[in-house]
Amino acid sequence: xxxxxxxxxxxxxxxxxxxxxxxxxxxxxxxxxxxxxxxxxxxxxxxxxxxxxxxxxxxxxxxxxxxxxxxxxxxxxxxxxxxxxxxxxxxxxxxxxxxxxxxxxxxxxxxxxxxxxxxxxxxxxxxxxxxxxxxxxxxxxxxxxxxxxxxxxxxxxxxxxxxxxxxxxxxxxxxxxxxxxxxxxxxxxxxxxxxxxxxxxxxxxxxxxxxxxxxxxxxxxxxxxxxxxxxxxxxxxxxxxxxxxxxxxxxxxxxxxxxxxxxxxxxxxxxxxxxxxxxxxxxxxxxxxxxxxxxxxxxxxxxxxxxxx
Amino acid sequence: xxxxxxxxxxxxxxxxxxxxxxxxxxxxxxxxxxxxxxxxxxxxxxxxxxxxxxxxxxxxxxxxxxxxxxxxxxxxxxxxxxxxxxxxxxxxxxxxxxxxxxxxxxxxxxxxxxxxxxxxxxxxxxxxxxxxxxxxxxxxxxxxxxxxxxxxxxxxxxxxxxxxxxxxxxxxxxxxxxxxxxxxxxxxxxxxxxxxxxxxxxxxxxxxxxxxxxxxxxxxxxxxxxxxxxxxxxxxxxxxxxxxxxxxxxxxxxxxxxxxxxxxxxxxxxxxxxxxxxxxxxxxxxxxxxxxxxxxxxxxxxxxxxxxxxxxxxxxxxxxxxxxxxxxxxxxxxxxxxxxxxxxxxxxxxxxxxxxxxxxxxxxxxxxxxxxxxxxxxxxxxxxxxxxxxxxxxxxxxxxxxxxxxxxxxxxxxxxxxxxxxxxxxxxxxx
Numbered sequence: 001x002x003x004x005x006x007x008x009x010x011x012x013x014x015x016x017x018x019x020x021x022x023x024x025x026x027x028x029x030x031x032x033x034x035x036x037x038x039x040x041x042x043x044x045x046x047x048x049x050x051x052x053x054x055x056x057x058x059x060x061x062x063x064x065x066x067x068x069x070x071x072x073x074x075x076x077x078x079x080x081x082x083x084x085x086x087x088x089x090x091x092x093x094x095x096x097x098x099x100x101x102x103x104x105x106x107x108x109x110x111x112x113x114x115x116x117x118x119x120x121x122x123x124x125x126x127x128x129x130x131x132x133x134x135x136x137x138x139x140x141x142x143x144x145x146x147x148x149x150x151x152x153x154x155x156x157x158x159x160x161x162x163x164x165x166x167x168x169x170x171x172x173x174x175x176x177x178x179x180x181x182x183x184x185x186x187x188x189x190x191x192x193x194x195x196x197x198x199x200x201x202x203x204x205x206x207x208x209x210x211x212x213x214x215x216x217x218x219x220x221x222x223x224x225x226x227x228x229x230x231x232x233x234x235x236x237x238x239x240x241x242x243x244x245x246x247x248x249x250x251x252x253x254x255x256x257x258x259x260x261x262x263x264x265x266x267x268x269x270x271x272x273x274x275x276x277x278x279x280x281x282x283x284x285x286x287x288x289x290x291x292x293x294x295x296x297x298x299x300x301x302x303x304x305x306x307x308x309x
Numbered sequence: 310x311x312x313x314x315x316x317x318x319x320x321x322x323x324x325x326x327x328x329x330x331x332x333x334x335x336x337x338x339x340x341x342x343x344x345x346x347x348x349x350x351x352x353x354x355x356x357x358x359x360x361x362x363x364x365x366x367x368x369x370x371x372x373x374x375x376x377x378x379x380x381x382x383x384x385x386x387x388x389x390x391x392x393x394x395x396x397x398x399x400x401x402x403x404x405x406x407x408x409x410x411x412x413x414x415x416x417x418x419x420x421x422x423x424x425x426x427x428x429x430x431x432x433x434x435x436x437x438x439x440x441x442x443x444x445x446x447x448x449x450x451x452x453x454x455x456x457x458x459x460x461x462x463x464x465x466x467x468x469x470x471x472x473x474x475x476x477x478x479x480x481x482x483x484x485x486x487x488x489x490x491x492x493x494x495x496x497x498x499x500x501x502x503x504x505x506x507x508x509x510x511x512x513x514x515x516x517x518x519x520x521x522x523x524x525x526x527x528x529x530x531x532x533x534x535x536x537x538x539x540x541x542x543x544x545x546x547x548x549x550x551x552x553x554x555x556x557x558x559x560x561x562x563x564x565x566x567x568x569x570x571x572x573x574x575x576x577x578x579x580x581x582x583x584x585x586x587x588x589x590x591x592x593x594x595x596x597x598x599x600x601x602x603x604x605x606x607x608x609x610x611x612x613x614x615x616x617x618x619x620x621x622x623x624x625x626x627x628x629x630x631x632x633x634x635x636x637x638x639x640x641x642x643x644x645x646x647x648x649x650x651x652x653x654x655x656x657x658x659x660x661x662x663x664x665x666x667x668x669x670x671x672x673x674x675x676x677x678x679x680x681x682x683x684x685x686x687x688x689x690x691x692x693x694x695x696x697x698x699x700x701x702x703x704x705x706x707x708x709x710x711x712x713x714x715x716x717x718x719x720x721x722x723x724x725x726x727x728x729x730x731x732x733x734x735x736x737x738x739x740x
Contacts, residue, residue: 063399064406064425064430065428149577164576167576255579272400272698273703273707274703275708276702302524
């Protein structure tokens, strides 16, 4: 018995060591299995299409003719020298800046209103949020009819006062911004509300004890503590606006006189409306992708740096 | 861990390779010859109860429905019709062409046909078309748009002609001769102003689609042709839209616009409702699609579109139809096309619906005899034209086309930039 003990002990120790090692490996396999569905989705629905766009952007690829071989720098040259390229870049930036400022200011205002108001809170919150339940394309169609000088409810008014919503470049831009603000203000308000509710009450109490006015409280307490939410909403709003498509496609089709062509609309029209060149459209998409990466890194850095101050 | 990662990579690579092979197999399948080759299909094709798919665009939905219903009722083969909104049609066909998923038969706006034939979207049906003993009376504009290097790919599906329509009631009210109609573009403008001068609420002299390249091509090119001028060079790579005749046309319209005799919403009209004003009886006279004759509820006069000096011409538009490169039932599809060109389809379906027939030998038929306007339309069809250019869509129909820029500058702007804008069209056409 005693003679066999050390051997048994050694065996037991080895077994337990093996057991200890095994869970590690089994855990890794389980981990990979858990990650597999997501990984497959990312691979099939993101990585492969991205590679395909990269290949397209470097190939001579007419819509109806398929891949005709490499055409590397020319596609990018054609993309940048398209007669609407710089116009669409400028217009997209202008639209993004206007939309982001108006939308964020308004949604913060609405959020404060809803938070302060006690009696009408539920009604207000619901009525601001209802438009978010409508798809963007459906909302655009709705406004297309509202703005229509023939079928719209304002048709009589438009004729009497001699104006149209979508007939002038500025009119078309502001009419579209109005649609977007109407559609998204509730959604951003909700994000702001979550941020506001995350600010602890004792900070406000301390501010009150120190005798801070409403404006001082807002500037020195609410805004700094809301920074993560502001960062999130800004990134969402800027990215969404830079990729604006449906609203302009349905409301203005880039008109009047090509004054409201966004960069994504340009991609669509190069691919499907006339030029039918997927190569150049792919090159434009890659340029937009790179620009988006740069802009988003810049935004996130800017918000982080402020946080460190 | 590293071993697992490597295994994963290998598995992924295998997966990707598998996906590729499947894709390749699908591709090679698409290239296989059809089960019954067209050449052996015989003059009438095969009617064996196959299901055929057919795509067309929304503006010709009514005619397509009538044709498909009549074919399905009289044949074993059954055609399934898919109607696609006008603006999405090119994108849908393009996506399907890329993935080998085109339907057996599909119609195409005749101005896109030369490009689509060149891209190889249609099967060669030369031998079958040559078998028709009435081949010479098939609309030549459509046939030649679908001909490449002497091979024929496309037959006319539905013809759509642009004609001058006038509302007889409004014309009479304005003291105009409602039976004769305007003789030239000058008189057209006078008529529009006279009807505008009635000062009836909601009623305007004329209307057009000033933000709709396709509408303007369809209705303004004939004014140039009516004077014996051309709009494009023969090979379709040069724009001649700065000729004196063309400039006359623009200045007439600019004068009309400035005088307030044009429906105000024409300025932003991008196509969807460009005919609505006339159909509702609120517009005095308009260059208008002849396919809408049957759905115009009041008494209208019809004539060819005049030029500045008179005459009459028309844009022979509408859709051509062919058998797609991806069809595996070409012989059955030919059966539909063969029937489409027959008297049964042309007279008993199209002419009965007050539509224009694609065969000149059938232009004088029992239905057209009842309505002299149809005889007028059929006659003008013979003098009409169909422009052929590879880059037609980009130069004229696209929402951001240089043609739209030209017209808008010439009519809504100061009208000084026609030559420069015309060069821009040529630049696109010659790409």
